[in-house]
Amino acid sequence: MIKLRLTLLLLVAVLVLVGCQQKTEETVVPAADAGPAYGDTFIEGSIAEPSNLLPILATDAASADISGLVYNGLVRYDKNLVLEGELAESWDISPDNLTITFHLRKGVKWHDGAPFTSADVLFTYQLYIDPDTPTAYAEAYKQVRRAEAPDPYTFRVTYPKPYAPALGSWGLNILPKHLLEGKDITKSPLSRSPIGTGPYRFVEWVPGEKVVLEANEDYFEGRPYLKRVVYRIVPDQSTQFMELQSGGLDLMDLTPIQYTTQTNTPAFARNFNKYRYLAFSYTYLGYNLERPLFQDKRVRQAISYAIDKKEIIDGVLLGLGQAATGPYKPDTWVYNPKVKRYSHDPDKARKLLAEAGWTDSDGDGVLDRNGKPFRFTIVTNQGNDLRVKSAEIIQRRLKEVGIQVKIRVVEWATFLKEFIHAGNFDACILGWRGGPEPDQYNIWHSSKTGPRQLNFIHYKNAEVDELLEKGRRTFVQAERKKIYDRFQEILAEEQPYTFLYVGEALPAVAKRFRGIEPAPAGILHNFIRWYVPEGEQKYAQ
Amino acid sequence: MLRYIGKRLLLMIPLLIGITLISFAVIHLAPGEPTDLQTELNPEASVELRDRLRAQYGLDRPLYVQYADWIGRLARLDFGRSFAGDHRPVLDKIAERLPVTILINVLSILVILAVSIPIGILSAIRRNSLFDRSTTVFVFIGFAMPSFWLALLLMDVFGVRLGLFPIAGLRSLGHEYLDWFGRLADYASHLVMPVFVSAFGGLAGFSRYMRSNMLEVVRQDYVLTARAKGLPERAVILRHALRNALLPVITILGLSVPGLIGGSVIFETIFAIPGMGKLFYDGVMMRDYPLIMGVLVLGAVLTLVGNLLADVGYALADPRIRKS
Numbered sequence: 001m002i003k004l005r006l007t008l009l010l011l012v013a014v015l016v017l018v019g020c021q022q023k024t025e026e027t028v029v030p031a032a033d034a035g036p037a038y039g040d041t042f043i044e045g046s047i048a049e050p051s052n053l054l055p056i057l058a059t060d061a062a063s064a065d066i067s068g069l070v071y072n073g074l075v076r077y078d079k080n081l082v083l084e085g086e087l088a089e090s091w092d093i094s095p096d097n098l099t100i101t102f103h104l105r106k107g108v109k110w111h112d113g114a115p116f117t118s119a120d121v122l123f124t125y126q127l128y129i130d131p132d133t134p135t136a137y138a139e140a141y142k143q144v145r146r147a148e149a150p151d152p153y154t155f156r157v158t159y160p161k162p163y164a165p166a167l168g169s170w171g172l173n174i175l176p177k178h179l180l181e182g183k184d185i186t187k188s189p190l191s192r193s194p195i196g197t198g199p200y201r202f203v204e205w206v207p208g209e210k211v212v213l214e215a216n217e218d219y220f221e222g223r224p225y226l227k228r229v230v231y232r233i234v235p236d237q238s239t240q241f242m243e244l245q246s247g248g249l250d251l252m253d254l255t256p257i258q259y260t261t262q263t264n265t266p267a268f269a270r271n272f273n274k275y276r277y278l279a280f281s282y283t284y285l286g287y288n289l290e291r292p293l294f295q296d297k298r299v300r301q302a303i304s305y306a307i308d309k310k311e312i313i314d315g316v317l318l319g320l321g322q323a324a325t326g327p328y329k330p331d332t333w334v335y336n337p338k339v340k341r342y343s344h345d346p347d348k349a350r351k352l353l354a355e356a357g358w359t360d361s362d363g364d365g366v367l368d369r370n371g372k373p374f375r376f377t378i379v380t381n382q383g384n385d386l387r388v389k390s391a392e393i394i395q396r397r398l399k400e401v402g403i404q405v406k407i408r409v410v411e412w413a414t415f416l417k418e419f420i421h422a423g424n425f426d427a428c429i430l431g432w433r434g435g436p437e438p439d440q441y442n443i444w445h446s447s448k449t450g451p452r453q454l455n456f457i458h459y460k461n462a463e464v465d466e467l468l469e470k471g472r473r474t475f476v477q478a479e480r481k482k483i484y485d486r487f488q489e490i491l492a493e494e495q496p497y498t499f500l501y502v503g504e505a506l507p508a509v510a511k512r513f514r515g516i517e518p519a520p521a522g523i524l525h526n527f528i529r530w531y532v533p534e535g536e537q538k539y540a541q
Numbered sequence: 542m543l544r545y546i547g548k549r550l551l552l553m554i555p556l557l558i559g560i561t562l563i564s565f566a567v568i569h570l571a572p573g574e575p576t577d578l579q580t581e582l583n584p585e586a587s588v589e590l591r592d593r594l595r596a597q598y599g600l601d602r603p604l605y606v607q608y609a610d611w612i613g614r615l616a617r618l619d620f621g622r623s624f625a626g627d628h629r630p631v632l633d634k635i636a637e638r639l640p641v642t643i644l645i646n647v648l649s650i651l652v653i654l655a656v657s658i659p660i661g662i663l664s665a666i667r668r669n670s671l672f673d674r675s676t677t678v679f680v681f682i683g684f685a686m687p688s689f690w691l692a693l694l695l696m697d698v699f700g701v702r703l704g705l706f707p708i709a710g711l712r713s714l715g716h717e718y719l720d721w722f723g724r725l726a727d728y729a730s731h732l733v734m735p736v737f738v739s740a741f742g743g744l745a746g747f748s749r750y751m752r753s754n755m756l757e758v759v760r761q762d763y764v765l766t767a768r769a770k771g772l773p774e775r776a777v778i779l780r781h782a783l784r785n786a787l788l789p790v791i792t793i794l795g796l797s798v799p800g801l802i803g804g805s806v807i808f809e810t811i812f813a814i815p816g817m818g819k820l821f822y823d824g825v826m827m828r829d830y831p832l833i834m835g836v837l838v839l840g841a842v843l844t845l846v847g848n849l850l851a852d853v854g855y856a857l858a859d860p861r862i863r864k865s
Contacts, residue, residue, distance in 0.1 A: 043714070049815075051626025058626050059579050134597050136579040136586040186628040207637050208815020209710060230714065234813040238693055239709045242701050246708055413573025413828070416581055430582075452588050539714075 036515065038215075040532040041228040041539040045240040045252040049208060049233045053194040054185065055173040056127060056135045066211055066231060069527070070111075071173035071196035074102050074121065074155070079519035079526065081332060081436040083167055087116070087174060087197065088155075097162035097475050102170065104153045108220050110176050111201040118149035123177035125157075133185055140169035162473040164480065168437045199224045199528045209233060225515075225531035228539070244272070247538075250510040256318040259506045272508045273516070275523050278331055279505045281433040282324040283387065284497040285378070285394065288425050289458045293376060300495040301342070302352035306401045307394055308344035313501050316389045320506060324499035326488040327432065327440055331520050333477065334438040336485040339492035349401045360402050367402035375404035376426035381415045387429045390500060394429075420456050429500075438484050441468045444491075459496040512536040546853060553845050558612070560841045561834065565608050568833055574600060575624035575828045598624055611834065620838075621831035625824070631835040634820065641711065642804045642816040645735060650797070652740040653747050660744070661751020662786075665759065666778060676748070684745035692738045692811045699734065707731050709813035735812045739805070750793070754786040761785070795854060798847035799840055 050063035055071060058064065074088040085091070088102040108116040127133055128141045143166065146158040159166060176195055180188060194202050199221070200213035213229040232249060234240045241258055243249045245268070254263065254274070263274060285307070287294035294300055309323040328335045353359075358367040358374050367374040378394065380387040388409055395405040410419060419425045432443065442448055445468050446460040464487060471483045491497070507523060509516060515530045516523050532538070576594040580586040595601045599610065614621055620631040660680065664673035700708035707713060711731050712724075719727060758764065759782050767777045804818030817836065824832040 041714075052628070057628070059583070060626065063626065131593060132597075134579075134594050136583055136590065138590065139587050186622075191627060192629075208819075209712070209813075232710070232813075233815070234709055235810040235819070236709075236813070239696065239811055239813060242693075242696050242708050245701050246704065248708060248710075248714075413571070413577060416577070417572040450588065452591065454582065 034533040034535060036225055036529075036531040037534040037537070038223070038225050038531075039227050039534075040512075040537040041230060042226045042513065042530070043230045043232055043248070043250045045234050045243065045249040046231045047233075047235055047237070047240075050205075050211060050231070052191045053202070053205075053211075054175065054188060054191045056124075056133065056137065056175065057186065057191065059136050062231070062233075066213070067173055067194070067196075068198075069200040069213055069229065070194045070198045070202055071175070072198050073171035073173055074104070075167060075171050077168075077171070077436045077521060079517065079521045081520050083171075086171075087121075088170070091167070093167075093475060097473070098160075099156060099158045100166060100170075102155045104155060105220060106153055108197050109218060110178075110197055111195045111216060112176075112179075114176065114178050116174070116197050117152040118155040119152070120174055120177045121155045122147060122149045123181060124172065124175045127175065127180070127185065128172070137172070140165065141172075162475065164472050164475050165437050165439045167475075168435075200229055203228075219528070221528065224528035226513075226527075244508060250513065251507055254506040254508050256320045256506065259320060259508075260318045263508065271511055273511055274506065274508050275516075275518050276320060276504045276506050277518060277520070277522055278322065278329050279503050280329055280435055281431055282327065282329075282502045283390065283429065283431040283500045284324070285390075285427055285429050285500060286457045286497045287427050288423065289460075289496060290423060291376075291426055293374070293426065296356045297494055298352045298356040299358070300498070302349040302356070302401070303398065303403070304342035304495050304498045305345045305349035305352065306397050306403070307342075307498060307500075308397055309342075309500060310344070311397075312390050312393050315393055316386050317501065317503055320504045321501045322504075324502045326491050326499055327434065327443070328438065328484070328488065329434070329502060332436065332438075334481060334484045336488040338485075339488050341492075342495075342498070344397075346397075346401050353401065353403075358402075365402060366404050373404065374402065375406070377406040377408055378427045378429060379408045379410060379415065379419050379425045380429040381412045382409050383412065384431075386503075387431070391429050421452050423456065423458075438480065439468075439472055440487070441472060444468060444487075457496055461490060461494065464490055512538065542856070545856065546849070549849050549852070553849070556845060557838075557841060561612065561615075561838060562608070564837045564841075565611070565834065566604070568828075568830060569604055569607075571828070573828050575830060576600070578626075578827050611831075615838065620835040623824075623832045624829045625827055625832070631831045634832060635817075635835055635839065638815055638817050638820045639802060641814060642818070643801050645732070645739060645804070645814070645816070646801045648732065648736045649740040649743065650794075652736060653743045656740070657744050657748035658751055658787075658790075660748040662755055662778065662783065664748070665752045665755030668756065680745040680748050683741040683743075686742070688738050688742055688805070689807045689811050691741065692734070692808065695734050695738065696811075706733050709811075711814060735808070735814060738812075739808060747790070747793075751786065751790060754789055755782060758782045758786045792851055792854070795851040796847055798850070799843040802839060802843060 044065075046062045046065070048060060048062045050058065050066055051060050052058040052063055053067060053070065055064065055067040058067070072087045074086060075083050075091070076086045078084045087105055087108060089105050091100055091102045093100050102121070104116075104118055104121070110116055125141055125144070125147050128135060128138050129144075143159055143163050144157050145160045148156050150156060157166070157170075174197065176190075179190060179195060192205055197220075199216055199219045201216045203212040203214045205211045210233060211231040213231075215224045215227050217223045232243075234243055234249070237252075237255055237258075240249060240252045241254070241262070244252050259274060259276070263272070285303075287300055289295060313319060313321045313323065322330055323341075325339050325341060326336065330337070353367060353374075357369045359369070360367050362368060364373075378391045380391055388407070391405075391407045395407060398405050420428065443454045444459055444464055445455065446462075446465050448455040449458045449460070467483050467487045467490075471480055471487070474480050474483060505522060509523070512532045513530050514533065515526065517526055519525060574595070575598060576591050579594065580591040592601070599607060602610075611621065620635075622628050622630050623634055657680070660676045664670075664676055667673055696708045699705045707730060711728065713727050713731075716724060716727055759778075764777060764782050767781045768774075772781075802817055804814075804816035806818040806822040808814075809816045809819045821833070821836045823829075824836065
């Protein structure tokens with residue numbers, strides 16, 4: 001008895017500690033914005049340590065974030081996701097759409113002072129297609145038939161067939177030839193201390209702790225205002241959130257629950273701005289079309305009608321997302337808002353299922369056809385809570401229309417090997433990350449259904465194949481739009497996936513940073529123009 | 542004695558080979574490969590790429606060839622290069638993580654000893670008193686409480702609300718601008734919460750062990766003798782009973798040598814401490830075979846050495862073992 005009482009006492013003590021009042025924050029006087037000023041340090045929280053700062057070898061987001069500030073591409077997507085020149089001042093596309101000629105900026109220097117020329121671009125291209133380079137990105141550059149650098153400021157590539165994703169692919173980070181030529185790229189010191197042409201130069205990398213960058217004062221688009229950028233590696237999002245509140249971080253990506261409930265305090269609003277914009281990714285329920293169960297379009301449509309997407313978004317993303325209708329993000333030019341939508345309609349679902357021959361003939365609450373009950377298993381990978389929760393919500397809704405769903409959650413490597421690649425699944429919940437380039441050839445073309453390829457649901461549609469091939473060959477945006485509009489219509493009608501939701505990126509940034517312009521591309525597109533007014537700068541060194 | 546140690550050292554070689562053989566086989570049995578991170582479900586990667594990468598990593602050869610190759614290099618103390626994106630030598634990666642992990646483990650063991658030995662002694666001599674019961678509850682709360690939860694709670698209270706301690710990491714941002722003393726203080730303030738959290742969970746084991754040893758020792762005849770010859774209770778407990786009660790604890794300490802290089806993933810993740818636990822976990826997740834094997838070999842060697850040290854210690858202390 002004494003033991004029990006003591007436990008209770010201790011518990012009460014702990015609760016009192018938790019409940020104790022948050023210390024009053026020092027009030028920040030909202031000083032009038034004195035205009036852009038140089039200086040201060042920006043500390044960004046990163047969940048993972050970057051793997052390699054030679055972008056050709058890295059596939060992780062943390063490395064890409066840092067490389068994005070250290071290196072430049074020939075082109076880039078601007079804030080409205082339209083291609084513009086970066087290291088290339090301009091470019092010409094030949095009338096037959098086969099040759100792109102880039103005219104490079106003059107006077108650009110590498111961080112070590114060496115001049116940047118077309119030889120660097122040619123070298124980078126050769127490095128990407130070199131079979132000895134262990135890169136995941138060779139594919140786009142293998143399409144090139146000939147690459148040449150006729151003079152130091154011109155770079156020309158020729159393709160055997162028109163290839164529309166080509167232009168965007170030259171946004172690749174250009175690497176310095178004079179430091180990498182003739183060396184084993186995997187052992188280059190540049191992977192730990194990169195040298196680029198970008199707005200920030202590399203200072204130091206303390207393993208497991210932080211990567212520090214400093215403004216490149218000679219940057220060709222002007223000196224960035226923020227003097228230092230620190231990527232702090234804080235693997236846990238709850239820890240990041242506490243670091244943010246105590247001033248240890250200036251930017252982090254919030255989780256939905258942090259965004260909706262934990263940041264609604266006046267203290268948070270005084271010190272931080274929250275942003276939200278759609279992310280380039282969507283989550284879907286994909287059907288294995290080799291299984292007889294899902295070969296009837298009406299069955300797939302019925303499941304889409306039975307699922308309440310809004311409920312999933314509210315329950316899983318706390319409302320911070322949009323229903324997906326196809327593979328494209330709703331605020332991009334390629335998105336087709338007029339496709340068939342599947343609102344939550346269980347009656348329609350039951351009707352479609354009945355048309356397809358599925359009725360509850362034995363009255364056990366589960367639909368059946370020819371004596372076989374309608375049951376299937378949804379597989380998804382471990383470690384993604386949102387997917388597991390979505391599966392549970394779907395399970396409940398499908399039960400209402402008489403479909404019995406089991407859920408299996410499997411560790412990633414096993415999930416791919418034993419289920420997805422082996423074609424050994426009924427339905428799966430997965431997500432795709434995309435980008436501004438609308439080409440979806442690798443995911444939907446019928447030639448991509450081979451082992452380990454991405455059309456693992458075995459979707460085959462002759463018209464889609466044709467559209468995807470045409471889309472890759474067409475450069476004019478208005479014409480591409482027509483092609484991909486039709487592509488989206490077909491997917492919406494056939495429902496090879498039930499497209500579930502598009503999530504949102506939810507960054508919070510310390511209030512002293514000004515000049516942030518939210519746009520379809522997010523907030524970081526004009527990072528070099530962010531500043532802290534003179535009186536509010538926090539770090540002197 | 543030297544012959545005994547020599548024999549034991551020779552016996553360690555086949556044992557170590559056996560351990561590596563089993564570890565190697567088990568790791569390769571797990572589905573997934575190091576190339577997955579770059580190639581799986583990556584719209585930009587082709588299928589041929591995977592084969593090319595496998596060839597570059599030497600994964601296309603039969604397993605026994607890979608093993609022979611690996612152990613051949615190990616014999617020259619070459620642990621190979623990591624398969625992770627950075628392609629760095631495995632030894633470098635381990636070496637930069639090891640000091641932090643050892644530091645935290647040593648500090649937390651010191652704290653555990655400093656707290657649990659007195660608790661153990663006092664609860665043994667005042668068995669079933671209020672002190673005994675309340676410390677029992679206290680150490681078991683520590684044992685049962687999830688460390689991540691406690692850590693987050695402490696961070697929120699002491700870091701965010703009270704602002705007493707830094708929340709995560711090992712150093713402040715301006716650390717390199719501090720003088721020698723300032724740096725030490727900076728490290729110390731960052732270590733308070735991690736060391737407390739990792740020690741709190743370990744109190745129960747040691748203090749209970751200490752308590753039961755002590756209970757057993759105070760019943761021995763020589764303690765009775767000490768009391769009978771009129772020694773003060775303090776001297777009886779500290780000089781006669783404690784020394785004997787401590788002996789088995791020292792053995793446990795010897796056996797925790799391999800534990801010194803181990804770290805908890807959850808704990809390191811929460812506190813953003815770059816330690817061995819996270820390194821190994823990430824290595825396993827991306828099937829970074831050379832790194833996994835490197836850490837396992839290190840652990841195996843330390844376990845074997847720890848066992849040897851414990852045995853030698855026994856032999857030194859106990860003449861019966863020495864003679865047989």
